[in-house]
Amino acid sequence: MNTFLSRVLLTVGIAVTFNTSASESDGGIPYKWAPWKDPENPMILKMTDEKDVLFQRRDQSMGAKREPGLFYPNRYNFGPNWTAIPTFLGAPIAQTPEDLKAAKVDIAMFGMSIGDQVLPGGRFAAQQMRSLIDYMSYPPQGEDQFIGVDIGKLVMADYGNATANWMADNQVNLDEVHKIVSEILGTDAIPVGIGGTHIQSYGFMTALAEKYGPGEVAIVHVDAHYDAYKAGAGRFVHNGSFFKLAVDSGVIKGSDIYQVGLRGTTPGAYDLNWMRENKLNFHFQAEIEKYGWDAVLVKLLSEVKGRKVYLTFDMDGVDPAYAPGVGSQDPDGLTAGQAIQLVRALGIQNEIVAAEFNEYNPLLDDAHQTTGILMDRLIRSLLGGIQGRREGITDPMYYDPERLVHANQ
Template sequence: MATGPDGRQLVGPVNAAKTPRWAGLGTFARLPRIDEVEHADLAVVGIPFDAGVSYRSGARFGPNHVRESSRLLRPFNPAQSASPFALCQVADAGDLVANPFDISEAIDAIATDASELIGAGTKLVSIGGDHTIALPLLRAAHRAHGPVALLHFDAHLDTWDTYFGAEYTHGTPFRRAHEEGLIDPDAVMHVGTRGPLYGTQDLNDDERFGFGIVSSADVMRRGVDSVVAVLRDKVGDRPLYVSLDIDVLDPAHAPGTGTPEAGGMTSRETLEILRGLRGLNIVGCDVVEVSPAYDHAELTGIAAAHVVYEMLTLLALGPGAAPGSPAYGISETTYGESAEQDKPGGRV
C-alpha cells in the first residue's frame, strides 16, 4: 500500500523483492485487478478481437502477450521522473468480451463496456486486438468528451473506405470516426506513416478528413523535439485520444504484427515522442496489432508494454503537468520550442 497525493491508500504492483517476476497472475505490470481496488482512476483493459484484419491474424492474443511482457516493468519511470502507480489508483480491468464472428456487434459491445468504465470515472489504456477497436473506443470517448483530438501512430493511414465491401475493418476506423463526428478535424495527425498506397486518392481523401502527416522519414530527418512541437501545437488543450498501432515501429523493433512495413520508427523515437505529450489533456489511449505468433524474442511485446507504461504515466500525471526532467542522463526538454518551419497542419 502507498499513500497517494490525495491521501488515499493506493494498491500498487506486486513487490518483486518478495515474489519473483515470473510468478503470479499475469496482470499488466503486476498491478492489482480492478476487483481488488475500491476504485480505479486508470485501468489497463484488453480487447482480444482481430476479426477486422486484412492480412495476418493473431492480434486476438495480443493483450495477454503484452501483459506477460510487462512483468519486468518497475514502479518508477525515470524518463519522466514519476511513479505513476503512486500518483493514482491503477488496475488491470481484464478483457472486454467481443463477438469474434460479428464485427458490428463486437463494436457495439466494446463501446458499451468502455463507456461503462469511463462513466465510472476510469480512464482507459486499451490493448488490442486489431485497429478496428479504435472506432468503438472513440465512440466511448466522444460520449464523455465530445469530438476529440487524435494522434494516430501507425505505418498506415487507416482512413480507407471499405475492404471487400466491409465498412468496419482495421483499415477503416478513422474514416468512420470522421464520418460520425467523433474526432475534431482541426486536431488530427498521423505519426510514423509510410509504405505503399493504392493511389494518390488515398492521400487526397485523408487530407479531406483533416489529417496532417508526420512520416517516419520526417521523424528521422527532423528529430523528436521538432515533431513533438508540431503535435503539441496541433492538439492544443483539446481532449486528446492517442491510438498507436505497434507497426509504427520498424519490423526490426516490432516483428510481431499483422501488416509490417519497412522504414519505421525506432522504439526509442516512439517512446520519446510519447513522453513529449506530457501535460496534454489525454483522455484515453490504445495500443493495437500485437501478434505474438510473429514476435521473435518477444521484441514486440516488450515494446508494446513500454508504450503502455508511458501512456499510463502521462495519464497519471494529468493535464497541465510541468515538463519533466529525466532522473538520469543529460537530456534537456525542448518541447514547444518550435521553429518557423514547424508550423502544424497539412503535410509535414
C-alpha cells in the same frame, strides 16, 4: 430478427438503400439452405434469434460476497509474474464500475481481443501482455528513468477483457469495446486498451463522442498506415477503414486526427485528396526523414497543445527492427526511443482521456518477445507522463536533472 447490418446502420445513423431481389439463389448456396441470407436483400446477413453466449455478462451476485473495490488474485505481495496470476502490470483486478469508483481508480487497463488482420494472432495479445517473460517486478511500480516519477502512485486496475466472437462479424464485436470504454469513462478513470487489432478504435471513438461530443477530443494516431481506406470487404468498417467511417458519419472531425509515422504503399492520390479535404493532420515518415524527429515532434505537440487527447498506438508505427511482431510490417518507421519519447511527452503536456495499444501479434514476435516488451514500456512511459503532469511537470521535453548530470560534475 436483428441483423448486424441494421445494427451498424442504427448505430452510425446512416440511411442506405439497396436493390432487392427475391430470387431463389444468388449463385451461391440456395436461400432455403442458407438461413443467414435474406432473399429480399442479398446485402443483409441475418443472425440467429438465440443470444450469443459470449456476450452475456456474469451475474456478479452469484460470486463471493465482497465490498466494492480492487482485489489482488495473488498469494504474495511481491514477485515476478511467473510466480503470480498474471494481470496487466501486476495491477489488482476490478470487475465492475462500482469497483473502479470505490477504489478511485486512475487507470483502468482492459484487454481487447478482436482479430481483424490478414495475419491472425492479434486476439491473443492481451493475454500475452499479462504474462510477458520479463524481468520487471510486480506490483506496478518503478520510476520513469527520464523524468523521475513513480508510476506506482497512480491507482491502476486490470478491468479484464472486452470479449469478441471469433466467428461473428467484427462490426458486432465493436459493441463490447464501446460498452467497456463507456463504463470506464463513466467512473472518471482513463481507459487503456491493450491488444487486439485497430478496428477497435471505432468503439473508442464512439464512446468518447458520447461522453465529450464530436470534435472535443484530439486523436493522436501512431501508425504506418492511414486507416481511412474506402469501405470494403463487404463491411461498413474494418481494420483499415475506421477513420473514414468515423469522419463520414460525424463521430469525429477530420481535423481532430493527428497521424504520425505514415508510410507503406498507401494512401494514393484519391485517398490523400480525401484526407486533405477533410483536414486530417498527418506527419508521414518522409517528413520525419527530411526535417528530423525533433522538429516533427515539436510540431505535433504544438498542434495538440491544450486539448484532451485519445492516443491510439498501432505497433507497426514502430520500425520492425524494434517491433517485429505485427501483422502489417513496413520498414523504416519510428525507433523505439522516438515512440517512447512521444507517448511520455503527450502524457505530460495533454490531458489523456483514453489510450490503446494494438496490433501486437505474439504469434509473429521473436523469442525474446521484443514487441510485447516494447508495448509494455510504451504503456509505462505514457503512465509516467500522466503521473509527471499530476506532479506539476508542464514541459513535455522535461528531463530529470538527476539523470542529466553525473555525480562528479
